[in-house]
Amino acid sequence: xxxxxxxxxxxxxxxxxxxLGGKTFFEMLQKATKHSGFLREYESDIECxxxxxxxxxxxxxxxxxxxxxxYPTDPHINDSMVPYGWGQLTNxxxxxxxxxxxxxxxxx
Numbered sequence: 001x002x003x004x005x006x007x008x009x010x011x012x013x014x015x016x017x018x019x020l021g022g023k024t025f026f027e028m029l030q031k032a033t034k035h036s037g038f039l040r041e042y043e044s045d046i047e048c049x050x051x052x053x054x055x056x057x058x059x060x061x062x063x064x065x066x067x068x069x070x071y072p073t074d075p076h077i078n079d080s081m082v083p084y085g086w087g088q089l090t091n092x093x094x095x096x097x098x099x100x101x102x103x104x105x106x107x108x
Contacts, residue, residue, distance in 0.1 A: 064092040 068087030070077050084090055 064090045066090060 066081040066084050066086060066088055080086075081088070
């Protein structure tokens with residue numbers, strides 16, 4: 001299995017985890033393989049992954065931020081970015097593709 005395919009597989013499993021409750025990684029993998037056309041091409045690789053995979057780390061955006069800096073002629077340079085402040089997280093959700101349960105496009 002190429003590393004690009006493995007990355008796509010790991011992202012999909014991370015997304016599916018939200019729907020599968022407290023199941024283990026391999027229970028998720030089995031369920032995803034049965035119910036996802038995307039994973040059917042990986043069925044022959046599952047045993048290989050099962051024997052070698054030790055750690056999965058998924059990194060994704062945590063949310064929107066206010067601007068951290070500005071430019072000299074910015075008309076809003078004196079705004080305080082209330083209620084958040086400069087460079088702070090807002091209440092707007094990040095990673096909208098994940099919230100819609102779609103696989104984000106992976107670029108390498």
